[in-house]
Amino acid sequence: MIRAENLTKRYGDTTVVQDLSFTVQPGAVTGFLGPNGAGKSTTLRMILGLDAPTRGHATVDGRPYARHGAPLTRVGALLEARSVHPGRSARHHLTALALTHGIPRSRVDRVLAVTGLTHVADKRVKGFSLGMGQRLGIAAALLGDPATVVLDEPVNGLDPEGVLWIRTLLKSLAAEGRTVLVSSHLMSEMALTAEHLIVIGKGRLLADTTVDALVRASGGASVKVVTPEADRLRNLLPGAGITLEAPDTLLVTGPDAPEIGRTAAAHGLPLHELTPRAASLEQAFMALTHDSVEYQGALA
Numbered sequence: 001m002i003r004a005e006n007l008t009k010r011y012g013d014t015t016v017v018q019d020l021s022f023t024v025q026p027g028a029v030t031g032f033l034g035p036n037g038a039g040k041s042t043t044l045r046m047i048l049g050l051d052a053p054t055r056g057h058a059t060v061d062g063r064p065y066a067r068h069g070a071p072l073t074r075v076g077a078l079l080e081a082r083s084v085h086p087g088r089s090a091r092h093h094l095t096a097l098a099l100t101h102g103i104p105r106s107r108v109d110r111v112l113a114v115t116g117l118t119h120v121a122d123k124r125v126k127g128f129s130l131g132m133g134q135r136l137g138i139a140a141a142l143l144g145d146p147a148t149v150v151l152d153e154p155v156n157g158l159d160p161e162g163v164l165w166i167r168t169l170l171k172s173l174a175a176e177g178r179t180v181l182v183s184s185h186l187m188s189e190m191a192l193t194a195e196h197l198i199v200i201g202k203g204r205l206l207a208d209t210t211v212d213a214l215v216r217a218s219g220g221a222s223v224k225v226v227t228p229e230a231d232r233l234r235n236l237l238p239g240a241g242i243t244l245e246a247p248d249t250l251l252v253t254g255p256d257a258p259e260i261g262r263t264a265a266a267h268g269l270p271l272h273e274l275t276p277r278a279a280s281l282e283q284a285f286m287a288l289t290h291d292s293v294e295y296q297g298a299l300a
């Protein structure tokens with residue numbers, strides 16, 4: 001479990017992370033979301049002991065990261081701009097890391113397999129594509145078989161296949177009971193990957209919630225109903241918000257799909273379609289972070 005308590009980071013007069021408190025639980029993927037410059041990387045660096053907080057503190061499994069005896073076997077991390085010697089092979093890089101951290105060599109083959117790098121394990125890293133480099137970074141993060149995994153923008157620059165692979169990997173790591181914290185500025189990606197979301201803007205906590213609750217709180221969930229009896233159904237749903245999209249199509253907010261279906265059935269009204277529509281999560285995210293976006297387009 002990761003716990004941040006009143007984490008605050010100032011650079012000179014600028015406060016980039018302010019009084020941030022949250023808990024990341026094991027067994028689920030937690031998305032750490034915020035617009036560019038929100039303070040995500042700075043927060044992750046404080047959790048990993050790479051930046052000292054100006055105030056507050058962060059712990060992993062009850063202790064600051066630096067106080068864990070063998071941190072790589074506790075916490076695996078992928079940060080942006082990880083450097084690997086370009087002349088080394090992936091296997092060489094991982095083996096060196098294993099040997100200097102007391103991790104059995106057998107883990108090298110294991111993580112090469114998990115990240116799909118076995119067939120290029122002996123090639124020099126300098127020939128690696130962005131996606132392969134990203135996989136190598138993840139292999140290094142998983143080398144110590146850590147119970148906690150922290151990844152900063154792991155899907156940046158990946159092709160759709162790579163994105164899908166990371167999504168599946170993160171879910172399986174969480175299903176094994178690990179604590180998984182992954183940052184992104186892409187709501188659409190997190191909606192498909194994470195169950196829990198921590199959203200920050202300008203260094204402050206904006207939401208600590210589930211994906212489902214965020215959609216509900218955005219008030220945008222609605223049900224599309226197609227029926228030749230649109231007028232009659234409309235009169236049977238007093239208090240609902242109803243927009244007529246077409247003569248036979250209603251967009252209903254308030255009652256959920258089962259309730260609308262029951263009402264229609266009770267009055268013998270045929271339904272040709274009954275489709276719950278979640279508000280676009282992207283819209284919910286934009287609404288939440290609108291005031292926190294550092295650089296807004298002139299036309300925004």
Ligand SMILES: Nc1ncnc2c1ncn2[C@@H]1O[C@H](COP(=O)(O)OP(=O)(O)OP(=O)(O)O)[C@@H](O)[C@H]1O
Pocket residue numbers: 011016034035036037038039040041042043185
């Ligand atoms: N060493 C530093 N000195 C001064 N300011 C810094 C330093 N590191 C980060 N910042 C500032 O802190 C703010 C937050 O940066 P951070 O990289 O944590 O944001 P982020 O949410 O990870 O953004 P992105 O999605 O663009 O990576 C930015 O305005 C950045 O310019």
